[in-house]
Amino acid sequence: MAFVVTTGATGKLGGRVAARLAAAGVEQRLVSRDAGRAPRLPGASAVSADYGDPEAVRRALDGAGTVLFVSAAESADRLDRHRAFVDAARAAGVSHLVYVSFFGAAPDATFTLARDHWATEQHIRAGGVPFTFLRDNLYADFLPGMAGEDGVIRGPAGRGRVAAVAQDDIADAAVAVLLDPAAHAGATYDLTGPQALTLEEVATVLTAATGRRHVYHEETLDEAYASRQVHGAPGWQVEAWVSTYLAIAAGELDGVSDAVPALTGHPATSLAELFGG
Structure with a gap:
């Protein structure tokens, strides 16, 4: 059996998957921008390749069977880099791509x-x-980071709900697919937590779990853009930050799926369980 390639192994999600596979x-090859930072794991080798360098990616994927394709870091050219990676994977003769969408x-x-x-999914399909x-x-795991130093989660999310999912659950689901890719060919899995919560409910859970007071403050759209301008981020990134909350308000992150328990054999982790132990 050809080896598995795990991208993003220096990150939180890819690192979890790599450790589970080991x-x-x-046998796996860990691909990241800096192979020197890759975890030392039994049965794993590490190579450096940037998604935007098709030849380096092709070499890194040469001989691979299944590839875990963790999306690149957010950037203005991320879609171009994704397309370059997919093209290089096809040129390398990869037999299955598992894309973290x-x-x-x-x-x-x-x-x-x-x-x-x-758009990345469509390029893979094509x-x-x-x-x-x-x-x-x-x-x-990242929801506490949405709060400021004062514990306030600010954004125009209204009463919309988000079915946030624990990274450990994602890693377990990814490993289940990577160990038997043929059984999941062509499938799309929505990975969610066991509950869809408003940000007010998220704040309540975080307060109880961490002992630090969290509250949700609903911003207007103008307030949301203004409060994020202080970070000096480029326009596309500010738009992405604000649109996360707007997606919650629109109900686009609502809805609980059974994919995590179906793939992993265990219940999805609740927010209270994740931070309360």
Whole structure:
């Protein structure tokens, strides 16, 4: 059996997957921009390749069977880099791509970066390589980071709900697919937590779980843009930040899926369980 390639192994999600595959005795190649930062794992080798360098990616994927394709870091040219990676994977003869996409990916998604995920999915489909798409909801692990130093979560999310999913659950689901890719060929899985919560409810759960007071403050659209301008981020990134909340308000991150328990054999982790132990 050809080895598995795990991209993003220096990150939180890819690192989790790589560790699980190593524990299962799977031979894998860890691909990242800096191989020196890759985790030292049994049965794993590490190579450097940037998604935007098709020749380096092709060499890194040469001989691989299944590839976990973790989306690139957010950037203005991320879609171009994704397309370059997919083309290089096809040229390398990869037999299956498992792409980490986003919940509700669509050409008209409110969350601007979900549109890039949809376009990446379409490029994978057009390339002819067998695939599986893992459409993750917002990472539950990152929800505390939406609060400011004062514990206030600010944004124009209204009373919309988000079915945030724990990264450990995503990693377990990804490993289940990577260990038996043929059984999941052509499938798209919406990975969510067990509940869809408003940001007010998220704040309540975080307060109880962490002991630090969290509250939700609903911003107007003008307030949302103004409060984020202080970070000096480029326009596309500010738009992405604000549109995350607008997607919640529009109901596009609502809805609980059974994909996590179906793939992993265990219940999805609730927000209270994730931070309360």
